[in-house]
Amino acid sequence: MSKRVKIGIVAPSSRLDPATAERVAKLAAERCPEAELHFHPQCHLSCGHFAGDDAARAAAFAAVANDPTFDALWFGRGGYGSARIAEAVLPKLTDTARRKAYLGYSDAGALLAALYAAGIPGLAHGPMPADIRRKGGEAAVARALDWLVRRAPEALEPSLAAGGKAAAFNLMTFSQLIGTPLEPDLAGHVLMLEEVDEHMYRIDRSLFHLTSHRPLRRLAGIKLGRCSAIPPNDPEFVLNEVEVVEHWCKVSGIPYLGRADIGHDPENKVVPFGAWRTGAP
Amino acid sequence: MSKRVKIGIVAPSSRLDPATAERVAKLAAERCPEAELHFHPQCHLSCGHFAGDDAARAAAFAAVANDPTFDALWFGRGGYGSARIAEAVLPKLTDTARRKAYLGYSDAGALLAALYAAGIPGLAHGPMPADIRRKGGEAAVARALDWLVRRAPEALEPSLAAGGKAAAFNLMTFSQLIGTPLEPDLAGHVLMLEEVDEHMYRIDRSLFHLTSHRPLRRLAGIKLGRCSAIPPNDPEFVLNEVEVVEHWCKVSGIPYLGRADIGHDPENKVVPFGAWRTGAP
Numbered sequence: 054m055s056k057r058v059k060i061g062i063v064a065p066s067s068r069l070d071p072a073t074a075e076r077v078a079k080l081a082a083e084r085c086p087e088a089e090l091h092f093h094p095q096c097h098l099s100c101g102h103f104a105g106d107d108a109a110r111a112a113a114f115a116a117v118a119n120d121p122t123f124d125a126l127w128f129g130r131g132g133y134g135s136a137r138i139a140e141a142v143l144p145k146l147t148d149t150a151r152r153k154a155y156l157g158y159s160d161a162g163a164l165l166a167a168l169y170a171a172g173i174p175g176l177a178h179g180p181m182p183a184d185i186r187r188k189g190g191e192a193a194v195a196r197a198l199d200w201l202v203r204r205a206p207e208a209l210e211p212s213l214a215a216g217g218k219a220a221a222f223n224l225m226t227f228s229q230l231i232g233t234p235l236e237p238d239l240a241g242h243v244l245m246l247e248e249v250d251e252h253m254y255r256i257d258r259s260l261f262h263l264t265s266h267r268p269l270r271r272l273a274g275i276k277l278g279r280c281s282a283i284p285p286n287d288p289e290f291v292l293n294e295v296e297v298v299e300h301w302c303k304v305s306g307i308p309y310l311g312r313a314d315i316g317h318d319p320e321n322k323v324v325p326f327g328a329w330r331t332g333a334p
Numbered sequence: 335m336s337k338r339v340k341i342g343i344v345a346p347s348s349r350l351d352p353a354t355a356e357r358v359a360k361l362a363a364e365r366c367p368e369a370e371l372h373f374h375p376q377c378h379l380s381c382g383h384f385a386g387d388d389a390a391r392a393a394a395f396a397a398v399a400n401d402p403t404f405d406a407l408w409f410g411r412g413g414y415g416s417a418r419i420a421e422a423v424l425p426k427l428t429d430t431a432r433r434k435a436y437l438g439y440s441d442a443g444a445l446l447a448a449l450y451a452a453g454i455p456g457l458a459h460g461p462m463p464a465d466i467r468r469k470g471g472e473a474a475v476a477r478a479l480d481w482l483v484r485r486a487p488e489a490l491e492p493s494l495a496a497g498g499k500a501a502a503f504n505l506m507t508f509s510q511l512i513g514t515p516l517e518p519d520l521a522g523h524v525l526m527l528e529e530v531d532e533h534m535y536r537i538d539r540s541l542f543h544l545t546s547h548r549p550l551r552r553l554a555g556i557k558l559g560r561c562s563a564i565p566p567n568d569p570e571f572v573l574n575e576v577e578v579v580e581h582w583c584k585v586s587g588i589p590y591l592g593r594a595d596i597g598h599d600p601e602n603k604v605v606p607f608g609a610w611r612t613g614a615p
Contacts, residue, residue: 101572133535136542232513233546254414265514291382
């Protein structure tokens with residue numbers, strides 16, 4: 054019998070509804086019986102925009118991160134709220150929090166960034182339980198479980214096979230970490246960026262921001278994930294997202310390395326932070 | 335007869351249509367005959383989102399800034415595009431560019447920030463020609479002319495009467511300058527912030543960003559301008575913009591100093607950057 058892998062799910066950003074949690078638990082039982090999922094009750098709290106107030110979200114995150122019986126902390130959902138609690142969470146973390154996998158994306162990037170800046174290993178950008186609500190989203194959730202339970206190589210963003218250090222973020226989420234203590238040192242990394250629901254002029258402005266920030270000029274390069282649900286630009290922006298990132302890479306001297314297989318969609322692959330090392334969890 | 339004040343209008347961001355320019359010229363002739371307005375032809379160029387390509391916008395800005403016959407450079411309109419050309423414009427500026435008034439807001443803030451970071455005096459946040467298209471916008475344009483022509487004290491944001499150093503920006507525009515060479519040192523300044531067309535969760539995230547950026551913790555304080563046309567938040571954010579800024583000021587230790595009389599509206603007052611000094615232009 055395979056080793057059980059205990060996964061604690063918290064929601065540092067927006068609320069995860071119980072029905073979504075049940076669908077994910079059912080899928081995990083069917084498709085990945087080694088996974089033992091524990092949805093922390095905080096996932097279902099509600100406080101305005103957030104899954105509970107800042108104190109409740111920070112406490113749940115620290116409780117799961119510091120619990121040695123959990124092998125992994127899985128971000129339940131994005132939305133907004135991780136940045137709000139990151140500076141409060143960090144001092145609460147013990148050495149136990151360093152021996153754990155973390156998986157999430159979108160707004161979760163604010164906490165992943167802060168954890169990476171604090172030198173915590175085991176972080177990855179990838180699907181979350183809430184992705185099950187997308188059309189075809191079961192595949193994304195199954196991919197995340199394959200990663201969390203057995204570090205399945207087929208869950209990985211394909212270009213990672215080339216080796217080197219990487220990190221992945223939502224573009225706007227990362228832009229609004231620049232210059233704060235949450236910003237990690239990404240010198241020598243390939244930075245993969247994806248976006249959703251942003252006008253093209255805002256994608257351009259965010260790329261101005263990133264590529265003009267001098268520490269990021271030490272990146273090994275930028276890879277562009279999918280930019281989906283872009284609202285119409287008035288007037289037409291003319292440049293598309295590839296031309297925009299090519300422009301800013303040319304201006305800044307950061308190599309543009311092509312597309313990345315990440316985005317707000319069921320195809321979203323897993324990107325471990327730092328140098329990817331093979332091996333079981 | 336009063337001294338003529340020659341004002342050059344350029345559009346480093348989005349295009350200003352000729353009909354709007356004509357309305358502003360007519361208003362100036364009627365209400366402020368000392369003002370001699372020159373709309374640079376670049377204002378009416380079109381290149382996708384922008385009033386001409388980056389080179390054309392940068393060249394027009396530098397031409398007016400470096401022309402000793404102009405007393406003032408007036409940003410024609412916001413939109414997006416100033417940040418794109420700021421680093422190219424700065425090295426083109428001569429000493430002549432230091433002896434001139436500059437007036438604009440919204441996206442123009444990216445260039446105003448860069449000019450302020452470069453030590454150029456005479457900058458102010460305030461109405462632009464395109465404001466004439468707003469209901470009641472003639473008053474905003476007349477206020478800008480009163481400022482440009484005779485530094486009318488009644489054009490000023492009222493709290494400036496208390497003295498000290500100030501600066502004013504659109505919140506999101508400023509957020510996306512943080513950590514770039516365009517970011518000015520605002521230690522000891524009162525920073526006035528206004529916003530338009532941003533969800534409350536984004537206003538919150540931008541204020542997280544600003545107040546978490548350690549150099550801004552040396553601000554004398556933050557004053558909140560108007561946040562207008564806020565799209566509905568789903569779910570309801572609960573906190574309003576005052577509660578949001580109060581939260582982040584409390585977390586960061588930056589004093590919250592109340593409301594500022596600025597915004598994307600006809601009431602938008604003039605905020606000179608730095609310590610306001612009385613006297614004719």
